[in-house]
Amino acid sequence: xxxxxxxxxxxxxxxxxxxxxxxxxxxxxxxxxxxxxxxxxxxxxxxxxxxxxxxxxxxxxxxxxxxxxxxxxxxxxxxxxxxxxxxxxxxxxxxxxxxxxxxxxxxxxxxxxxxxxxxxxxxxxxxxxxxxxxxxxxxxxxxxxxxxxxxxxxxxxxxxxxxxxxxxxxxxxxxxxxxxxxxxxxxxxxxxxxxxxxxxxxxxxxxxxxxxxxxxxxx
Amino acid sequence: xxxxxxxxxxxxxxxxxxxxxxxxxxxxxxxxxxxxxxxxxxxxxxxxxxxxxxxxxxxxxxxxxxxxxxxxxxxxxxxxxxxxxxxxxxxxxx
Numbered sequence: 001x002x003x004x005x006x007x008x009x010x011x012x013x014x015x016x017x018x019x020x021x022x023x024x025x026x027x028x029x030x031x032x033x034x035x036x037x038x039x040x041x042x043x044x045x046x047x048x049x050x051x052x053x054x055x056x057x058x059x060x061x062x063x064x065x066x067x068x069x070x071x072x073x074x075x076x077x078x079x080x081x082x083x084x085x086x087x088x089x090x091x092x093x094x095x096x097x098x099x100x101x102x103x104x105x106x107x108x109x110x111x112x113x114x115x116x117x118x119x120x121x122x123x124x125x126x127x128x129x130x131x132x133x134x135x136x137x138x139x140x141x142x143x144x145x146x147x148x149x150x151x152x153x154x155x156x157x158x159x160x161x162x163x164x165x166x167x168x169x170x171x172x173x174x175x176x177x178x179x180x181x182x183x184x185x186x187x188x189x190x191x192x193x194x195x196x197x198x199x200x201x202x203x204x205x206x207x208x209x210x211x212x213x214x215x216x217x218x219x
Numbered sequence: 220x221x222x223x224x225x226x227x228x229x230x231x232x233x234x235x236x237x238x239x240x241x242x243x244x245x246x247x248x249x250x251x252x253x254x255x256x257x258x259x260x261x262x263x264x265x266x267x268x269x270x271x272x273x274x275x276x277x278x279x280x281x282x283x284x285x286x287x288x289x290x291x292x293x294x295x296x297x298x299x300x301x302x303x304x305x306x307x308x309x310x311x312x313x
Contacts, residue, residue: 081294097295101291102249106249150232151227171226172225193240197235198280199239217238
């Protein structure tokens with residue numbers, strides 16, 4: 001059963017279906033009405049997927065034009081299956097088009113990241129961190145001191161797993177989906193590891209006097 | 220990467236030590252993000268209330284979710300004919 005928002009209820013009382021109700025009604029009907037709705041939905045998902053890919057210029061260049069178009073088409077097709085499979089969970093708390101777009105955006109981003117990194121090695125070693133020079137002497141001294149403190153904290157307070165994940169995601173800029181695939185895990189688990197690692201680093205740096213905890217953040 | 224090590228850039232330093240905020244999984248971010256971008260685009264206080272309150276910290280800390288949320292915001296703004304500039308500024312700031 002699809003839930004409806006107060007806005008949808010109001011429009012129903014007034015006798016005029018909202019655009020969202022139109023989408024749901026048409027996608028759950030039969031015949032030419034449903035066929036037309038499916039065609040429009042696929043066009044919308046293609047637009048969402050194409051726009052996501054257009055914003056990822058660095059990865060797009062690594063993949064090549066023909067493969068990029070395959071990514072867009074595949075993402076729209078997979079998003080179509082996802083949207084239709086989850087139609088009954090649409091609560092009407094956002095517009096239907098925004099809700100549907102997010103499936104295409106996710107599929108396109110994940111697929112392009114995967115394709116772009118398909119031939120790249122994911123560095124998961126524990127090579128020592130280096131401190132990057134700063135432009136001015138003052139900035140250099142201050143920045144170098146903080147960088148040293150962070151590097152020491154990474155070595156001292158993070159678990160080997162937290163260190164490996166945090167460095168791969170942030171220092172080596174491995175996309176989280178790619179890292180999850182290579183490690184046989186998922187995005188949630190990796191983000192939780194990073195979340196906990198940040199908490200540990202911040203608590204240690206606060207104790208050492210390098211940063212002030214945010215309100216509600218424990219030392 | 221060579222055996223000599225990895226550079227620790229200012230940006231990486233900032234990302235490693237960013238305040239993680241309340242826990243929100245990437246799956247929950249995905250579940251809520253359509254409501255969040257629309258709340259931002261209408262300029263309502265709803266964007267920082269209730270179950271949306273943990274979104275800004277998650278989007279500050281998760282590059283992939285932030286990249287996708289930005290796209291969604293731009294798509295929704297385009298469909299509505301709304302200037303996305305203010306909403307984009309608030310996307311990770313709450």
